[in-house]
Amino acid sequence: MKRLLTLLFVAVCACSTLSAQNVTFKFEEGTLSNAALRQKMEGRISRLLTEITQASAANRSLNLTSLGLSPVASKRLGKLWENLHFSCDYNTNIEKCLIDVNGYEVRGILITLQPMGANYSGSTSRELAISFAPDGIITNVNMTLENNSYQDIVNNGMDVTDTRRRLEILKFVEDFRSYYDEKDIQALDNIYSEDALIITGKVVQRKNLGSDQARMKPEIEYSKMNKVQYMNKLRGIFANNKFIKVKFDDIIVKRHPAKAGFYSVTLHQNWQSSRYSDDGYVFLLWEFKEGRSPVVHVRTWQPDMVGNRKLGADEVFNENDFFIP
Secondary structure: OHHHHHHHHHHHHHHHHHHHOOOEEEEOOOOOOOHHHHHHHHHHHHHHHHHHHHHHHHOOOOOOOOOOEOHHHHHHHHHHHHHOOEEEOOOEEEEOOEEEOOEEEEEEEEEEEOOOOOOOOOOOEEEEEEEEOOOOOEEEEEEOOOHHHHHHHHHOOOOHHHHHHHHHHHHHHHHHHHHHHOOOHHHHHHHEEEEEEEEEEEEEEEEEOOOOOOEEEEEEEEEEEOHHHHHHHHHHHHHHOOOEEEEEEEEEEEEOOOOOOEEEEEEEEEEEEOOOEEEEEEEEEEEOOOOOOOEEEEEEEEEOEEOOEEOOHHHOOOHHHOOOO
């Protein structure tokens, strides 16, 4: 009898815990007129956020079956979960339903990253975005770019086509960043062109021979890699780091003035991993063609500090530094 009472007590406690971790989601009124689709999407978001929060509390794997995710979305979220755990900040969430280039999107769901190691010093506050196909299937779940950056870039579109392209670019930039969080080497391999140029800078100390008394002066030394070399390096980084968390901010998107379909993206990157962390500037030269997935032809990384000096804006690589045939 005593054992039965104990089991009942444990069961009640477990049910109370699960109930406390249930998360509900609703769209803002007036942002999705199709009532049946609205109900379906709200239910799927609620169940997904509940599963994420409960799995985080129990430190277990995600169970994504019957949650309305596409195979690709399920695979990507699973990969992200292997690297990072997070939980929803609020039990009740209300956000707008946005029209996405491929369907619908919800942004601004507040989440908190779980501790990933004693050496992680980045912010644990993030926002989650969930994308849907027109029929309500969840096609992607990822952590977003900062909302101010997102809105500023979209609002700077020169025309309808440019604005649409900027929205598309921002989606790909969010995916691009997420591939590092997910340690998805295949997705990164697909996004770089076969002839991609990879340039990486590091700070070295050189003698300043121009002075009367030779002194050591910090300078940036650059190395070049092709796609195969870069992918092999990434495989080693992914294998040797327990977690990787990448953050992008200060994002600038420019349409190439002379080459149709080419856009440059310059951003500040914060890299946190179990073995090291750094801050620097990333430049990406993207080519977009109708009916094809975009590809990156150039990627550069430069440290944002050279000794005690911040790297100047005129020193950061841009589209004019590279010849496009």
